[in-house]
Amino acid sequence: MGPLTTPKKGREVSSVDPWTPTSNLKMLISAASPDIRNREKELCMDNDEQEGLESTQDTENGEESEKMVSRKEKSLGLLCHKFLARYPDYPDPALKNDICLDDVATELNVERRRIYDIMNVLESLHMVSRSAKNRYTWHGQTKLAQTLAILKKVGKDHRYDQQMQHIRQRLLDKEFDFDEEEKENEEVVDLDNGERGQKELFFVELPGVEFKAASVNSRKDKSLRVMSQKFVMLFLVSNPRVVSLDVAAKILIGEDQGADQDKNKFKTKVRRLYDIANVLRSLKLIEKVHVTEERGRKPAFEWVGPEDFPQVNDLDSCPSGCPSKTKSVLESRASVDNCAKNLFSSPEAKRSFTRHPSLIKLAKSIQDDRRKVNSAPSSPVKSALNDSSGTDFPNKMAQLAAICKIELDQESVSGVEDPKPAAAEADAAAVRLQPVSSSSMKPPQALLLTPTQEPGVNTTVHLTPLASKPTSSVAYVPAQCSPLIPVLLPQQQGSGSYTVYLPASSLRPNPLARPQPTSLAVRSMTFEDKTGQSPTGQPTAKSQQVSRPSEVSPLASKRLRSDSASDSSPSKAKRSDPNLKDSSPKLCEILQARLKPRLSNQLSSRPSPRALHLDPEFVNTPGAAVANQTLEQSLETFLDREDKTVNSDGEAGLTPLRAVHLVPGPLHTETLVPAGYLIPISQQSLASYRETQGSGGDSNKASTPTCSIYQTPTSGSRPALTQEITPTGLRLHRPTATQQAHHLHSPSPAILNFTLQNLGLISNPSPGNTFAAPQTPEHADALRSPLSSSLSLQQKGVVFLKTVSPVPVQQSLSAQPLTLINLQQPLMATPKGTGLSQHSFFNTPVSIQPLAAVVTTGGHPTTKPVYIPQRKLDVTTEDS
DNA sequence: ACATCCCGCCAAGGG
DNA sequence: CCCTTGGCGGGATGT
Numbered sequence: 001m002g003p004l005t006t007p008k009k010g011r012e013v014s015s016v017d018p019w020t021p022t023s024n025l026k027m028l029i030s031a032a033s034p035d036i037r038n039r040e041k042e043l044c045m046d047n048d049e050q051e052g053l054e055s056t057q058d059t060e061n062g063e064e065s066e067k068m069v070s071r072k073e074k075s076l077g078l079l080c081h082k083f084l085a086r087y088p089d090y091p092d093p094a095l096k097n098d099i100c101l102d103d104v105a106t107e108l109n110v111e112r113r114r115i116y117d118i119m120n121v122l123e124s125l126h127m128v129s130r131s132a133k134n135r136y137t138w139h140g141q142t143k144l145a146q147t148l149a150i151l152k153k154v155g156k157d158h159r160y161d162q163q164m165q166h167i168r169q170r171l172l173d174k175e176f177d178f179d180e181e182e183k184e185n186e187e188v189v190d191l192d193n194g195e196r197g198q199k200e201l202f203f204v205e206l207p208g209v210e211f212k213a214a215s216v217n218s219r220k221d222k223s224l225r226v227m228s229q230k231f232v233m234l235f236l237v238s239n240p241r242v243v244s245l246d247v248a249a250k251i252l253i254g255e256d257q258g259a260d261q262d263k264n265k266f267k268t269k270v271r272r273l274y275d276i277a278n279v280l281r282s283l284k285l286i287e288k289v290h291v292t293e294e295r296g297r298k299p300a301f302e303w304v305g306p307e308d309f310p311q312v313n314d315l316d317s318c319p320s321g322c323p324s325k326t327k328s329v330l331e332s333r334a335s336v337d338n339c340a341k342n343l344f345s346s347p348e349a350k351r352s353f354t355r356h357p358s359l360i361k362l363a364k365s366i367q368d369d370r371r372k373v374n375s376a377p378s379s380p381v382k383s384a385l386n387d388s389s390g391t392d393f394p395n396k397m398a399q400l401a402a403i404c405k406i407e408l409d410q411e412s413v414s415g416v417e418d419p420k421p422a423a424a425e426a427d428a429a430a431v432r433l434q435p436v437s438s439s440s441m442k443p444p445q446a447l448l449l450t451p452t453q454e455p456g457v458n459t460t461v462h463l464t465p466l467a468s469k470p471t472s473s474v475a476y477v478p479a480q481c482s483p484l485i486p487v488l489l490p491q492q493q494g495s496g497s498y499t500v501y502l503p504a505s506s507l508r509p510n511p512l513a514r515p516q517p518t519s520l521a522v523r524s525m526t527f528e529d530k531t532g533q534s535p536t537g538q539p540t541a542k543s544q545q546v547s548r549p550s551e552v553s554p555l556a557s558k559r560l561r562s563d564s565a566s567d568s569s570p571s572k573a574k575r576s577d578p579n580l581k582d583s584s585p586k587l588c589e590i591l592q593a594r595l596k597p598r599l600s601n602q603l604s605s606r607p608s609p610r611a612l613h614l615d616p617e618f619v620n621t622p623g624a625a626v627a628n629q630t631l632e633q634s635l636e637t638f639l640d641r642e643d644k645t646v647n648s649d650g651e652a653g654l655t656p657l658r659a660v661h662l663v664p665g666p667l668h669t670e671t672l673v674p675a676g677y678l679i680p681i682s683q684q685s686l687a688s689y690r691e692t693q694g695s696g697g698d699s700n701k702a703s704t705p706t707c708s709i710y711q712t713p714t715s716g717s718r719p720a721l722t723q724e725i726t727p728t729g730l731r732l733h734r735p736t737a738t739q740q741a742h743h744l745h746s747p748s749p750a751i752l753n754f755t756l757q758n759l760g761l762i763s764n765p766s767p768g769n770t771f772a773a774p775q776t777p778e779h780a781d782a783l784r785s786p787l788s789s790s791l792s793l794q795q796k797g798v799v800f801l802k803t804v805s806p807v808p809v810q811q812s813l814s815a816q817p818l819t820l821i822n823l824q825q826p827l828m829a830t831p832k833g834t835g836l837s838q839h840s841f842f843n844t845p846v847s848i849q850p851l852a853a854v855v856t857t858g859g860h861p862t863t864k865p866v867y868i869p870q871r872k873l874d875v876t877t878e879d880s
Numbered sequence: 881a882c883a884t885c886c887c888g889c890c891a892a893g894g895g
Numbered sequence: 896c897c898c899t900t901g902g903c904g905g906g907a908t909g910t
Contacts, residue, residue: 071908074886101899113888116901133894133899223902245883268903274885299883884909892900 074110077278080118082108084282089140097138099128117224121279124203124228145306147204148236154204155233160251164238167247204229227252227269228276235286241303244291248301249273277301 072078083104091097101119105112119136122128126143128136155161203226230252234243249269253262280286285305290297 071884071886076885111888112899113901114886116899120901264904270883271885271904272902274883278885882910884907886907887905889903889905891902894899895897 075278076114076117076275077282079108079110079114080279080282083115083118087138087140090142091138091140093142097140098131099136099138101134101136117275118279120224121228121276122283124225125232125283127283145308148232148306150204151229151233152236155230155237158233160230160233161237161239163251164234164243164247167250224272224276227272228280231273231276232280232285235301235303235305238303241307242289242291242300243303244298244300245270245273246298 086104086107087097087099101112101115105115108115119128119130123130123136126147127140128138131137231243231248234248234251235241249266252273253265253269277286277288280301281288283305285303286301287304289300289302291300292298
């Protein structure tokens with residue numbers, strides 16, 4: 001109820017008044033805290049002295065007074081507020097919102113260096129983009145939803161959630177149980193690591209935003225930018241949207257981290273995280289909180305931004321590429337070129353990607369670290385965290401797949417192809433609709449506000465169909481499920497595609513050595529309610545827990561083995577990488593080619609459609625040597641891999657249940673990803689591939705072309721939500737049923753496939769997501785996998801966030817907490833919620849104690865699985 | 881004593 | 896060579 005109302009309100013409000021964070025800020029600033037005003041005054045002018053002088057004793061001069069100003073007044077967060085106040089949240093695309101660093105620095109009266117810090121994080125969210133030397137272009141939140149969706153997707157692909165779990169566990173273990181379990185875990189982990197070496201990703205770009213300045217290209221991988229994106233990803237993939245500083249730092253350090261340097265590195269990383277966090281706070285995307293464990297409180301941040309968006313799917317929808325496509329063939333071309341450039345620093349790229357110097361540096365450092373860590377043959381690694389090298393590969397593949405999907409969507413849209421099955425259509429519709437519904441979130445509003453842009457473009461074709469069908473209902477649902485469900489991004493400006501740069505860090509197959517636990521260990525958590533309010537009661541959700549190492553280990557080991565077997569060894573992976581590289585460019589071309597005809601007339605404005613960048617290092621990976629394989633081969637490999645992985649997962653037995661029930665055939669469906677790839681193929685010599693795949697991998701695909709595949713995720717996601725709601729035990733059965741029910745419209749095999757995919761997808765989305773990635777080798781999760789989705793849900797459901805602010809969002813519904821929560825969050829995102837929060841925030845200018853957030857998890861009755869929450873976590877706002 | 885994180889040195893890269 | 900970027904870590908400031 002609360003949630004519902006909230007949303008409505010939010011929407012209403014939004015409808016009435018477009019949500020403009022900036023505007024709100026401005027208003028708040030002007031109206032609210034004097035402190036802020038003072039600061040502004042100081043900045044802007046000199047006005048007089050107002051009370052602001054407080055700190056200063058005498059203040060002879062305004063200047064001096066400023067000097068006296070407490071450090072807080074100079075905080076990056078405050079500076080960022082000031083900066084944000086200067087631009088509209090949703091700038092008119094038509095206008096050129098140019099930002100001159102010099103001017104800003106002067107006006108804000110700060111050193112330039114500080115502006116760079118802000119710009120870097122804003123850039124990581126694509127709120128600005130460097131247009132030229134001293135110049136940035138302001139995008140505001142126009143692309144925020146899309147960006148977040150992508151980041152979430154990428155984060156999941158990289159299994160950040162798992163990594164976090166591992167780290168947390170590790171920390172806990174160390175703290176608690178030092179030895180035994182740890183060792184086991186370590187070993188397991190090690191194995192996993194060996195298999196997967198996870199790669200780090202580099203900067204994720206949006207289609208429309210790409211780096212404009214050539215200069216920029218070279219440094220895309222800069223830490224602040226990338227770190228910021230990673231940091232955000234952590235929030236987006238974690239169940240309770242709470243990320244503790246130490247965990248984040250460890251993950252961001254490069255997974256590896258050796259014990260020794262760690263300390264220094266850790267400190268530095270933490271410093272940067274604070275910098276980033278301050279900006280994100282000013283953006284109202286996160287709030288500071290404290291996680292309380294038995295041991296003590298740890299600083300942490302909670303995501304308070306929009307939640308919803310869909311994953312990659314969004315992109316697809318967004319991609320509406322239509323517009324982009326339309327923009328121009330030229331652009332596409334250009335984009336392609338860019339892609340190529342990005343991907344390959346040098347022409348030689350194929351063979352070995354050249355790294356940018358910076359990259360090299362990173363790689364080195366990373367490698368060094370890893371070496372240290374790994375040096376021990378069986379250095380412990382966290383299974384979850386890392387992924388085997390193979391994993392990395394898959395991740396990349398996934399990214400590519402995502403891109404492909406997007407493109408496919410576009411194609412389908414433009415082309416109208418689609419033999420989609422009804423179900424697929426429905427799903428698609430849902431997805432597409434979502435954007436709108438989702439719009440409850442910012443994005444939608446944005447759309448409303450600025451109809452000009454996106455409007456027509458993207459949706460034209462897509463929307464229509466959707467609308468026709470289930471629109472409202474469908475849309476609605478998604479919204480609820482939002483978290484899991486893929487939502488289309490409202491903003492379609494950008495094409496769906498995004499570029500991901502992978503760092504070389506992952507060079508080693510087993511990158512992660514398990515970090516040694518630092519003093520900071522985090523515990524797994526269960527959230528308890530602190531305030532008595534645990535929401536309505538149900539309360540108990542558990543946060544996740546870590547599966548016990550011992551338990552996991554066996555499975556993990558199994559999994560690993562299976563994976564390895566399936567994977568055909570590292571060599572394969574290596575090969576694939578190269579292939580990918582090759583393929584990616586090709587794909588781009590292909591896509592473009594396809595698009596061109598359709599696009600024929602488009603506005604040239606559209607930048608590149610999408611580019612994928614794989615990390616050069618990728619190439620470097622173990623074998624490094626790479627032969628060029630044809631795209632086809634690469635694709636095939638990729639597909640095979642996925643299949644295998646999938647199978648392996650099944651083998652793992654982790655969650656065979658799901659797979660089995662859902663679909664026998666469907667399993668193949670996983671091919672979703674593959675499908676994406678397939679698409680590209682189709683263009684070239686696609687047909688053959690598809691067939692091959694289809695026959696070999698999935699009959700489904702063949703039957704349901706890309707569209708179905710594409711959609712699948714969406715539909716799947718939804719169902720998953722539902723399922724999740726249900727208790728664990730029931731879940732399995734139920735979910736299926738529900739899903740089916742959802743899909744009832746069209747029982748076609750395609751549907752089944754979708755369901756399967758969905759399951760997989762679902763699993764992915766779910767925090768636990770053990771399952772999600774077909775490829776994931778890991779392990780411990782495996783146990784969870786079946787449950788994982790449920791757990792995650794539970795967790796979600798369980799967790800209640802309370803905001804000090806009136807808004808609220810806290811209610812948790814007993815029945816389907818998740819849904820509610822999701823809604824709420826979105827609501828939060830919605831104007832009202834935000835407004836409130838903002839108010840609070842603003843009121844307390846500098847220090848910000850925005851909302852106190854309390855996360856409580858109840859006991860978590862349901863979790864049967866191994867993953868029982870071991871410890872409690874209390875999150876409290878830190879105001880005090 | 882510890883958490884935060886500002887400040888600004890200084891290197892890298894581009895022109 | 897100069898200027899823009901921005902990594903990085905000392906050490907000040909807040910709690």
